[in-house]
Amino acid sequence: MPPSLRVSQRRLRPGSRVAIVSPSFGAPGLFPHVHDLAMQRLQSELQLIPVEYSTTRQVGATPRERAADLNAAFSDASIEAIMATIGGDDQITVLPFLDSDMIAKNPKPFFGYSDNTNLLNYLWNLGISSYHGGSTMAHVARPGGLHPLSTSSLCAALFSGGDFELYPVSEFSEDEQNWNDAAWSDPNGPPPSPLQTSAGWHWHQPDRVITGPSWGGNLEILDWNLAANRWIRNNPADYSGCVLLLETSEEMPSAAYVFRTLRNAGERGLLAQFPAVLIARPKASNIEIQPTPEQRMQYRQEQREAILKAFAYYNPDTMIVFDVDFGHTDPQWILPYGGMITVNGPQRQIIAHFG
Structure with missing residues (x-):
């Protein structure tokens, strides 16, 4: 049977602090205007306080450096959720440097997909449930504004909880x-x-x-x-x-x-x-x-x-x-x-x- 999965049951609220990390590709360093748009929308439309870490905008950060940001985000009691900026292709090299004991004692919602499957799966094995999707540069900085479908499910995960029915898109x-x-x-x-x-x-x-x-x-x-x-x-x-x-x-x-x-x-x-x-x-x-x-x-x-x-x-x-x-x-x-x-x-x- 799957492990007994858990995540912090506290729901976020306006003013909650959310860690913004780049566990894979440091795309915000190359495309700061796109990243900044996502940060602005997190504040203005979702009323969250984004907290960037040392490698969030750093292109070429080492796996150990990126893992240090994740360790810091999970250990910080003031951080209520963690969101990846984007995916990449080398997150598998980051996870060996994570503090699994500390993370297991401090479960927090993590949002990401694509290369972030590495971290989602890693957390699953620690008994921590997370969320597939929601990378900020793909979802929050979406061209033309936030999509109501994506945003409704993101808000359910962040704020309201409960049962959420999906539907086919047109x-x-x-x-x-x-x-x-x-x-x-x-x-x-x-x-x-x-x-x-x-x-x-x-x-x-x-x-x-x-x-x-x-x-x-x-x-x-x-x-x-x-x-x-x-x-x-x-x-x-x-x-x-x-x-x-x-x-x-x-x-x-x-x-x-x-x-x-x-x-x-x-x-x-x-x-x-x-x-x-x-x-x-x-x-x-x-x-x-x-x-x-x-x-x-x-x-x-x-x-x-x-x-x-x-x-x-x-x-x-x-x-x-x-x-x-x-x-x-x-x-x-x-x-x-x-x-x-x-x-x-x-x-x-x-x-x-x-x-």
């Missing part, structure tokens, strides 16, 4: 904005990238109701954790009954890569543990590659088929929901990581339980 965007664009000088940021029509969620075997703690995150990062044998439990049964969250990044891994990663997890006995799986809408473009609409549709379809193929072999009874908006596309639901999620197949409902 439109989404995925084309990245160039942070060097002069339009970012506008205090509201540049306009959002072009919107695309969403076909909603796609349900596979929606024949049951599953409630369980969530686990997972970015598929590429979980692959690295498996390869390095970091923070993946040796007993597959430790994940029994969990709702698996999976999303892929702007690097757009191929369907073959997705299948092989899941096959490896299946061979390890992991896939058999999950009665329900939520798959984020795959991001099908990036700053360098803008495929045609037909190519994007094909990319998503091939990824879906790869996932279905893996689960058909390793856990054919799994209920799977595709194209849930919690990954690298916009808007982005903030979801409990280690907290409870209900997947109600017959009613076609997904409910995040924020405690």
